[in-house]
Amino acid sequence: MSKFEFPPSIGSRPIWGTLEPRTGASHLFIADAHGAEAIIDVATPELMETGHIIFISRGTDYADKLRALAPAQFYEGPSYDASLPRIKRVLSDAKMGLQVYLSGTEGLMGQATNEATSAGVPPAAIQTDHRGSTARRMQCVHCKGFTEDVETDPFVCSHCGLNLFVRDHYSRRLAAYQGVCVDAEDPGNVPAQKGIYE
Amino acid sequence: MSIQFNNETFRDDYSFHNSEWAIKRFPFPFHEDSYMYSMNAEQHQGGPDGSVYEKRFDVDEHYVSEMQDRAKVLADDPLRCQSLPHMTLAGWDLLELIMVSKSEDYPDLFELHRDGNQWRWVNKPLGIDDPFTFLDDTTLPYGPMEYITRQTQGDFALLDQREENLWMDAGMITTQADWSLDFDIGMNFFEWHAPVPKANEMGIFKRALKYLINIPQGSPGRRLNWTMTVNPLLDTSPENYHKWGIQKTTLTPENIGAKQHLRVELQTFFRLPRSNALAFPIRCYLCSFQDLTTMPKWGRRLHRVIRDLPDELATYKGFIDNRPMMLDYLSKFDDGLPTSPGIFPEPETEPPLKT
Ligand code: HEM
Numbered sequence: 309m310s311k312f313e314f315p316p317s318i319g320s321r322p323i324w325g326t327l328e329p330r331t332g333a334s335h336l337f338i339a340d341a342h343g344a345e346a347i348i349d350v351a352t353p354e355l356m357e358t359g360h361i362i363f364i365s366r367g368t369d370y371a372d373k374l375r376a377l378a379p380a381q382f383y384e385g386p387s388y389d390a391s392l393p394r395i396k397r398v399l400s401d402a403k404m405g406l407q408v409y410l411s412g413t414e415g416l417m418g419q420a421t422n423e424a425t426s427a428g429v430p431p432a433a434i435q436t437d438h439r440g441s442t443a444r445r446m447q448c449v450h451c452k453g454f455t456e457d458v459e460t461d462p463f464v465c466s467h468c469g470l471n472l473f474v475r476d477h478y479s480r481r482l483a484a485y486q487g488v489c490v491d492a493e494d495p496g497n498v499p500a501q502k503g504i505y506e
Numbered sequence: 507m508s509i510q511f512n513n514e515t516f517r518d519d520y521s522f523h524n525s526e527w528a529i530k531r532f533p534f535p536f537h538e539d540s541y542m543y544s545m546n547a548e549q550h551q552g553g554p555d556g557s558v559y560e561k562r563f564d565v566d567e568h569y570v571s572e573m574q575d576r577a578k579v580l581a582d583d584p585l586r587c588q589s590l591p592h593m594t595l596a597g598w599d600l601l602e603l604i605m606v607s608k609s610e611d612y613p614d615l616f617e618l619h620r621d622g623n624q625w626r627w628v629n630k631p632l633g634i635d636d637p638f639t640f641l642d643d644t645t646l647p648y649g650p651m652e653y654i655t656r657q658t659q660g661d662f663a664l665l666d667q668r669e670e671n672l673w674m675d676a677g678m679i680t681t682q683a684d685w686s687l688d689f690d691i692g693m694n695f696f697e698w699h700a701p702v703p704k705a706n707e708m709g710i711f712k713r714a715l716k717y718l719i720n721i722p723q724g725s726p727g728r729r730l731n732w733t734m735t736v737n738p739l740l741d742t743s744p745e746n747y748h749k750w751g752i753q754k755t756t757l758t759p760e761n762i763g764a765k766q767h768l769r770v771e772l773q774t775f776f777r778l779p780r781s782n783a784l785a786f787p788i789r790c791y792l793c794s795f796q797d798l799t800t801m802p803k804w805g806r807r808l809h810r811v812i813r814d815l816p817d818e819l820a821t822y823k824g825f826i827d828n829r830p831m832m833l834d835y836l837s838k839f840d841d842g843l844p845t846s847p848g849i850f851p852e853p854e855t856e857p858p859l860k861t
Contacts, residue, residue, distance in 0.1 A: 320693065320700035449686055449744045452585075470748060477701050481692040488744055492751030493827075 312442050315505065321478040321485075324417065324438040332433070333405030334358040336398060337379075338420045340388065342440025343412025344370030350409065351377045362395060364388055364416065388416055395420065399427035411437040415445035415456055418483030442505060447484040448472055454484055460501040462490040471498045508614055511570040511631060517578075522738035524797055528567055532793045533558045533770050534801075534849045535730040539810040543705045543819075545713045550728035550774050554850070558772055559728070562607040563658060564789065565615065570631050572659050572681075572740065579680040579741050580656075585688040586743070587652050589664070589676035596664045596676065597651030598641055599778035600785050604654050629657055651676055660772075660789030663687075665695075667719055667782055674698055681740040681790040683733045683769065684747065684824065703818045718784060723777040730849075731771040734825040734832075738767055738792045757828055762835045763796035766828070768808070795835060801851035802859050805839030812836060 314324075327350040335355045337347050344363060348370075351359075359379035364387060365371055371384045385391035408424050410417045417436045424434050443457040453467025461474035465487065472487030479486070491498050514521045524532070535541075553559025558566075579586055589597060605627055609618040617628035623640040634657065638645040646653045655662045655678035664676035671694045679687035690698045695715045696706075705711055721727055735742055736754045757765055772789040799805035812820075813833055820826040841860040846852055 318700035319706065320697040447689070449689060450746075450748055452688070475701075477689070479689050479693065480697075482689070486686075486689055486744075489748035489751065492748045493754055495752065 311439065312505075314438075314442075317476050321476055322414075322418070322436075322480065324414070324436045327409050327411060327435050327437045329355055330407045330433075330435070332358075332407035333403060335360070335407045335409065336402075337361045337363075337409045337411075338395060338416070339410070340364040340412035340416045340440075341366040341368045341370075343410075343416065343437070344368065344374055344439075346411035346437040346439050347409065348373060348377070353378075356380065360398065362391055362398070364391055364412075388419065392423075395423055396427075399423055399429065402427050402429050406433060408434045409437075410434065411439055413441050413443060413445075413457075414438065415443070415483065418445065418480065422481070422483055444474065444504065445484045446472065446474065446487040447479070447482055448487045450489060454482075455487070458487075459503060461504050462498060462501060463487070474504055509565065509567055509569070512567045514568070514571045516571070516575045516738055516740040520737050520739075522568070522571070522792065524793055525567055527556075529793060529797045529800060530851065530853070531557055531566075532798070533730055533772055533791055534798070534804050534807075534851065535732040535768075535770050536807050536811050537847060537849050539807050539845060540814050541811045541819075542816075543702075543708060543710055545710055545717065547714075547717060547727045547729045547775075550726040557850075558789075558791070561611040562726070562774075563604055563611070563660075563787070564772070565608070565612055565659065569659055573632060573657060575740055576656060576678075576680045579743075583745060586680050586745075587655070587678045588687060588691055589649055589651055590692065593651070593664055593666065593676035593781075593783070594643065594649065596666070596778055596781035596783035596785075597649055599781050599783065600662065600664060601650040601654040602640070603776060603778065603785065604658050608658075632657055651678060658787075660787045663786040663788065664778075665718075665784040665786060667784060670719065671695055672715065672718060672784060680743075682743055682788075683731075683735075683771065683790075684742050684744055686744045688745075701822075703822050704816075718775060721775050721777050721784065723779055725777075727775040729773050731773060733769050733823045734828075735767045735769045735792065736765055736828070738794075740790060740792075742769075754824070754828065757831055759831065759834060762831055763799075764794055766795045766832060766835075767792045768795070768798060795832075799836070799839040801853060801856075802839075803845050803851050803853075803856040805836065805859065806841070806843065807845050809833065809836035809840035 327346050329350055329352050339347055356377050356379045360381040361374055361379045362383050363374055364385050375382055410420050443459045446455045446458045448465040451468035455466040462471050465472050471490045473490035475486040477486045516522050558564045605618045608616040615630050619626040625640050626637045628635045661681050662678045663674055665672040666675040673694050674690055677687045699711050770791045774787050776785040820829055
């Protein structure tokens, strides 16, 4: 699967990278869905010797391929939320020299970056690689609820039901883009949905 | 001089109004007949007598009612005031700056009595008389930033300075021109300015940041920014946009003079002594088109600026749909005569409108 080229955007939205093998005392990989491909691309026997892979499969079948890389530890979980206690526990042991590799959707990379930095991992030790879905994690500016995996603009807030327009303004603290009522000035006049990058 | 405080509202029945005094001292933001973003900052060391520039923190006839409006906004949504844990010292710095400035600049309204760290703050317009221990959070009913900004007109952002950048790590934001503190808190200077069109490509934000991080203690700066608001609504927040956005569609040729307001922000910058943070007060002034055009110079100039403003700016500021109606109204106050340079209205020397 080829990588999606994000169009140029405004200064608050993050720019994702490409995973590279680094030297480090240990290596933590967190990926969802097609993010597995980035791990497969970067994996070396040295990295896997001290490697821990946390994989959120989301209906993909990469798990066996990842297991075949023979990491020191491997976990497969059904969703980011379900794996979060484990991610927090693993990061609570983070020692100097830990390298973190995040790959997959923007929602996963944004949230896991926050977990890692709040556990004290220096930003320079965190790499990212976008793969797969370009869906966005959105926060409704009105009710503050988050809607995951938003693929269309506008979309319906999964909490308050307002029709929201998808902004490019992005908060790293919230790991989310901002959604703002699209028909406030003309209630009921909701533009036809289209893909965010269409 | 004692100020007569208006009893007025910024919501529902919108009884907000400006006296003749308030109109004359309104900070009209255009020093010439056209407008484009620029690094328009100057020293904030006083200004003409009676102008909004004269005092460090201007207090006017709207003070008491604005503070009541802020209390309502906060009761509905406490997220409008937030401070990350490392910003408490900056909050005390801000409290000190405001208390010292207001008690010196308005001794008939505010008193500050200090005996070591035992302080007593008297705010006569709001009926407050509080003894407390400076730098001891447990002796005030709110955190220090929230305490003092519930008593001071204007929004406040407190910026932490590190890595050659400014970080919006605390704020009291209830009279904002459509941006969210809750969303922007923790962002740096370039991130929170990301939605602004053109200015980044013009290199303005790079220059602005350089200027701000070099502001020393005792040399505050200031600039004006502006937008448009239908009805004198202070809380034009994104949080409530689904409720107030519809008001933009209520303009008619008959009511536009009373309903359409020019919204001006007097932004000031102060370096804080203990925390080295930057305080950024954003003071909002509102004036209806019908009041503005009582000053012939302002009527002429406002028409020309709004007519020639690039579409991108009118869109960002949210009035592109109403611009034609605004221009119909304002054109009646533009007889084509030249205007004198500078923002002040010069009612004595500017020629009256030709009819
Ligand atoms: C640290 C102090 C400052 C803070 C906290 C601040 C904050 C903001 C915020 C929150 C916005 C709204 C962005 C949005 O649409 O979401 C904004 C807009 C803007 N800021 Fe700043 N700003 C600061 C200093 C400056 C300075 C010194 C300049 C100098 C040129 C500047 C120029 C602008 C411009 C041109 C806009 C667009 C305004 C409009 O068209 O209505 N800012 N600022």
